[in-house]
Amino acid sequence: MTVGPTGASQPTRTGPCVVIAGGGTAGHIEPALALADAVMRLRPDARVVALGTERGLEKTIVPARGYPLEMIPPVPMPRKPNVDLLKLPLKVRSAVKTTREVLERVGADVVVGFGGYVALPAYLAARGRVPIVVHDSNAKVGLANKVGARFAERVAVAVADSGLPGAEVIGIPLRESIINLDRAALRAEARAFFGLDPHAPTLLVFGGSQGARSINTAVSGAARELAEAGIGVLHAHGPKNTLAVQAVPGAPSYVAVPYLERMDLAYAAADAALCRCGAMTVAEVSAVGLPAVYVPLPHGNGEQALNAQPVVNGGGAVLVDDADLTPAKVAELVVPMLTNHGRLSAMSAAAQGTGHREAADVLARMVLDAAAKGVS
Structure with missing residues (x-):
């Protein structure tokens, strides 16, 4: 010493x-x-x-x-x-x-x-x-x-x-826990951890550590359309926000949580993500091979849209302006993506291909x- x-x-x-x-x-x-x-x-x-x-x-x-x-x-x-x-x-x-x-x-x-x-x-x-x-x-x-x-x-x-x-x-x-994440191997554990349907296509929704009101409103407003399409949802709405979604009998669960302590399990549970596109978010979502609907922050210098653009250009994601994110737009984008296994697989490979x-x-x-x- x-x-x-x-x-x-x-x-x-x-x-x-x-x-x-x-x-x-x-x-x-x-x-x-x-x-x-x-x-x-x-x-x-x-x-x-x-x-x-x-x-x-x-x-x-x-x-x-x-x-x-x-x-x-x-x-x-x-x-x-x-x-x-x-x-x-x-x-x-x-x-x-x-x-x-x-x-x-x-x-x-x-x-x-x-x-x-x-x-x-x-x-x-x-x-x-x-x-x-x-x-x-x-x-x-x-x-x-x-x-x-x-x-x-x-x-x-x-x-x-x-x-x-x-x-x-x-x-x-x-982090190594993200780089080496085996989503398929963890899927059953992840779905059970969050109380999600073990087999339904599942959408992960988050808007940063504090949530995003526009994302919360649009996705929760599309809950019935997603449920009727057989899609489950894991939605982190932010600790200062609340979210009430009426369950649809017989449909996959819409699970709302304030915050995601285990992002590795959240990624493993999901088939696609709808989220903001900060640089770290885009890097992680792409690295684990999740297709995404990216919604840039409506203020700032336009940086978030630029962060997502390489993945969008590569075919691993789609981009929608915050002002255009309505319940109808969520259903229009998410339902065809999550109910088409071939499209999901292609987008997943494209997302991973854009990463480092x-x-x-x-x-x-x-x-x-x-x-x-x-x-x-």
Whole structure:
């Protein structure tokens, strides 16, 4: 054992120390943790340390996955010129100073950023001192990664035409539990877990961790048409929402739950999905081979539609605007899809064909290579 600057005992190590910066939302955290797992598979002697803030989901997610978390001040970027913009330089300086102290204390050999307000101070603190690797999951690159890419040893992105010069397209790092999911082998267990019909074609519906009101309204409004077509439904409506669906005697169950703790079982139980199309959602749904009806968020910069477009172009999904998502449209799209086994099989193969199941290992090798090279 060795003793660190704070006096705390620290384990002796021979491998590299990889610092990941991907806090805030699950879209940043999950790829970062998938990368962390891949690094440990390839280099069991390595150490992975995550950067985070008190306001992000990483506060609970990262420790639960077994990785140490170092807190730094957040640097949220104002969307409009206001008083917060005037305070930004002071906030950046404070966050960079704290982050630089963390990098020195943990002995960082490489910093890997995934965007968001944790990544920006990490990039600035590491610049010229520690090699940087950037990964962006989105079709439109955010400001933090545009900055980080200027100093990075390697830059990786999920899709082509991201706008980052010299970026390598590798896809999105995913958890092993998703990459190796055998839906067919788990189907019976998954259907029993949720109380679904063991044999009926089944639609998985979700709108993110908080649900999506437009999706909830449209799909629940089509419940009778789906039931009469012999289709079961597993619908995660969000913990702050309620959903009441009248059962149709003799029809497959419409199971409504606030939240899906076991996404692996949800994917295994389903034959198709109807959901939003955030980058992580599209990557996971495609990786497990689920045909999908993607409904982009009706606000923002149009990024969600771009995330889904490669799968749609490949024949693994269809895209419908939020404003067009009515109960009639749900029935029109879902019933022909789920009652045609040949179409489901073709769409499933097409969805899997658009993915990058090896992305986590590819990124891990890039990271370990950058750590070995050091700062030139």
